[in-house]
Amino acid sequence: MVEIVGLSREKEAVKVNALPxxxxxxxxxxxxxxxxxxxxxxxxxxxxxxxxxxxxxxxxxxxxxxxxxxxxxxxxxxxxxxxTMPAQRARRSAMRHVLRTFFRGSVEGAVATLLELRGDELTPEEHARITEMIEQAAKEGR
Known part of the structure; x- marks a missing residue:
């Protein structure tokens, strides 16, 4: 495993484990x-x-x-x-890479792009679950 040092949105050094x-x-x-x-x-x-x-x-x-x-x-x-890593961990690692590479770490930018691409395809149930996830994250301070 290769260890990379990246920068967070606050410009603090953050160690990120990443595979090639x-x-x-x-x-x-x-x-x-x-x-x-x-x-x-x-x-x-x-x-x-x-x-x-x-x-x-x-x-x-x-x-x-x-x-x-x-x-x-x-x-x-x-x-x-x-x-070597579970699918969920691999997805998170890939998403961190996409966020850093294409959105400068901006979750808002990534979500806006996803909604632009697929927003009209969301079912009411998916919309409700996503809204609930955002509200829960806000309650937890994430």
């Missing part, structure tokens, strides 16, 4: 592994939208292990791959 960035293909593999919980190279290949060769999948898995995103365990003649 992923290519589009690596992200696709990680999404599949997170969805399945763990997977073999063959399972990953059959779940890919435009699957490369089996050896290309194995090569991608090796790279993801080197980057620290996956671990493997031998199961007979095959290897089973698992993510």
């Amino acid at each position: 960035a992923l290519s589009r293909r690596e992200r696709e593999v990680m999404d599949i592994v997170h969805e399945l919980g763990n997977a073999t190279a063959a399972q990953i290949q059959e779940n890919m939208a435009d699957p490369p060769t089996y050896s290309a999948v194995r090569s991608t898995l090796r790279i993801l292990m080197e980057k620290g995103h996956l671990v493997s365990e031998r199961d007979g003649a095959r290897y089973v791959y698992s993510p």
